[in-house]
Structure formats: C-alpha cells, structure tokens
Amino acid sequence: MFKKYLEILGKEIIYFLHLCGRIIYFIFDCCVLILNKRIRMPQVMTQVYELGVNAFAMVTIAALATGMVLAVQAAVVLNRFGATEYIAKLVSLSLVRELGPVLTSLIFIGKSGAKISAELGAMSANEQILATRALGIDPLDFLGLSRILACIIALPILVFWCEIIGIFGGMLITVLQENISVFSFLSQTIDSIRMVDFIGGMIKTIFFSILIGVVCCFKGFNTSGGSLGVGKFTTEAVALSSILVIVANFLLTKIIINIWG
Amino acid sequence: MIQIKNLIKYFDGKKVLDDINLNINTGQFFTLMGGSGQGKSVFLQHIIGLLKPDKGSIYIDGQDIVPLKEKNLLEIRRNFGYLFQEGALFDYMNIYDNLALPVREHTTKDDREISILIKKALEEVELSGIEQKFPSQLSVGMRKRVGLARAIILQPKLLLCDEPTSGLDPATGYAISCLILKLCRELKTTTIVVTHDVINFFDISDCIAIIHEGRIAAIGTKDEIRKSEDELIRRFVINHPI
C-alpha cells in the first residue's frame, strides 16, 4: 500500500522534473531566436494590441473596485488609530508594491494567457502547427515568439494602468467619504511612492509576463487530443501560470526587499 | 531519391508501421493505397521527418533524415510540398496570405511576383478569385485544393499528397489527379500520393504499393498489381472498377 503511493509520488516528481526540463529547453530556444534577431515586429505589435485590449476592460474594472475597497478598509482601520491622513499612502503603496502586479497578472492569465494557449492549442489540434513545420517554418519563431514578447510588452503597460486607476478609485472614496481634498490625496500619494516601490513592482511584473507567455505558449504547442485536449491544456496553462505567479511573487518580493530594502 | 529501410513505428504499444522497405526514384509517380486507419498518413509524415520512427532509416538523396535535428529538417522541407489530409490552412489568414506564406518566408520575391504566382496556382486548382476569402468560408474540397496550391506554389522537388481527392466530386477529383500527374511529368517532381481513390490514381501511377495493417502487402506497376493472386489485393482492387 505504502509502496504504491511512493511509486505514484515518484512518477509525479519525475513527470514534474521532466516538464521543467522541457520548459527550460523551450526558453533556451526562444533566447536563441531572439539572439538571431528573428523578431517579427509587426506580428508582435498585433499581439500586443490583441492581448492588451483583451484584458483591458477587466483590468480597469478590477483596479477601480480594488482601489475603492482598499480605501474603504484603510479608512476603518486607520480611524481606530486616528490616522486617517495615511489612507492615501496605504492605498497607493499596496497597489504599486503588491496588488497592481499580482492582480493584473492574474486577470491577464485568465483573459490573454488562456487566449494564447487556446489559439495555439486549436492550431496544434487541427494540424496547423504540423503544416507550419511542413512548410519549413519554425512554429516557435512564427507563432510563439511574437506572443511571448507581446506579453512582456503588454503586461507592464496594463499594470501601470491598473495602478493609476486603482489610486483614482481610492481617491474617489477618500475624497467623498473622509473630507480629504483631491490635492492633499495626490500630493501624499506622490510623496509616499519611492522609485524603489515602483521599480520593484515592475521587475516582478516583467518576470511574471515571461512566465505567463512561456507557460501558455508551451502548453498550447503541446496540446494533443482534439477539442477535448484544447480544453484540458488551456485549463492546465491557466492553473500552472497562476500558481507560478503567486509563488514567484513571494520569492521575488523577498529577494527584492533583501537586496534593496 | 527516397530509400526507406526497416521503418517501424509504434503508437501506444500498437505497431502502426511494421518494417516498411521502399525505394522511390526521382521523378517517379508513386501511389500508396490502403484502407482507412492502415497507417498511410503516419507513413507520409515520416518521410519529411514530421514524425520520428522507433526504428529504421529514411534516406533522401542519400542522406538519412532520421537522426537530423528539427532545425536541419526545416531547411530540407523547404524543397518539399506537403498536402495535408484536411488541408491544414491557417484559419486566421485569408487564402492570399496562406498561399503567400511559403513564398514570403523562403524567397525574396516582391509583392507583384507573389500575386502572379498565387493567381497561377489558384487557376491550376480551378479556384480563381477566392483570394480574399477565409478558410472557414470554403468547403472541405475547396480547402483541400487550396492546400494543394500551397504545396505546389514553390515548385517542390518532392510532392507528398495525403488523400488529394477525397471529399471531391468525381470531375474535380479527376482534374486534380491530372494536375498532380502533369506536375510530375513536366517538372520531374517526385510524387508520392497516399489515397484510397483507386479509380483516379491506379492507371496513372508508375508504381503502386498497397499497405495493410502497417505492412506493404504488395508493390509493383499497375499490371503487376492487377495480376496479383493475393486475396487481399484482389479484393481491394477488384472492388473498384478499374
């Protein structure tokens, strides 16, 4: 009995290591292509537009609601200590340091990551990826790289937008509810955000964008098993990249804080 | 031009190709016939390295392509044309871009030359004037003919066709088989057709092989095949009025 579980565990671990190895190999291939200057700029721009627009509305709504709820909560908590003037700082720092990158990345995975994986998956399922290879064209170069690069361009823009809208949402609540003027909210916000906060958040964002692009493309290219397979591999891509983003967020935050303070 | 030795391929423990040995000469019109699910598509994909065999070697112009890396295979495949069973057109591109893709990727032709090539290729498959349509707006048979146009647009040295006439009406099927034959004869394109369309391809082939359960059950010219005493082959050939 115990032996059987051990066997299953072993198999899972080997499978996982094997997967990691293949993903690292995949990243290596991407790097080789970039170094060979095989970047198709028009396609990258189309993808940036498609992926960005795809997630734009949801990011906006989520950012607004999150900014507002942060302000509501901050008002209650800070009121207990008679420190309502810190609402602006709390809202903006939470957004820039933590919530902007993570929240936007998770929404981006659900909308754009799933789109990448499903599109490439459907193309694998009906022989289009095979046809690319038969025409002597590398599918990673032709279809994958532009999507990965588009993630790296689109996600930071969306995160920046999320931070602005979130702070705006927080300001809306604070001004209407707490008798703090727009001017003092904004000046507090600008005072409190240091370069470290912003850059730290962006470094995380770029790392997440690479993670999302690579995982979703990888899963898309490896889709097999018809339309059922497309569903299965897309779900796997979304689940895997979400959990990787959340775990990586902790590790990166710790590293950045240790290095930078 | 092509030599296949002891080719064996398993899928999930099942032997799909079982010790295949073949020689195909340059400029030859070679037809592989067989029923559904006998391994025809799998065989064809091996020839250009889209699938790797479990055992055996495939020599193209004297070079064994089995151990080659994908990078080198991509290079080699530029000289080949491959028609997929389902056409395999890119459904996010219109027909013009689908046909232009290999030309843009592998040659330095300008837009004017490309549009002339495309017009000519579409005329050959009797589909003029559909450049702006998308694959989803075409019928299965039309998609397949566009797939053939894409395969021949760069005048490949080796043309591989997976069921070029299935899903077509008899008249168009006949026209397509004539087109493939014409390319083979005029441009000396080595041609491998995989099909169960005995009517259109039996008489025009230089060499015919019949595949059954992953094995070559018979091989020879049409007369040799016709004379065969083997029950299986007689059934396959005689059931069709040749």
Ligand SMILES: Nc1ncnc2c1ncn2[C@@H]1O[C@H](COP(=O)(O)OP(=O)(O)OP(=O)(O)O)[C@@H](O)[C@H]1O
């Ligand atoms: N990717 C795959 N995974 C597992 N089995 C496969 C795969 N591709 C093909 N097979 C199996 O290989 C066998 C031969 O398939 P193949 O597609 O070559 O048939 P075919 O001769 O082309 O048939 P058809 O005329 O219907 O196209 C089938 O039994 C199929 O189940």
Ligand SMILES: [Mg+2]
């Ligand atoms: Mg087939």
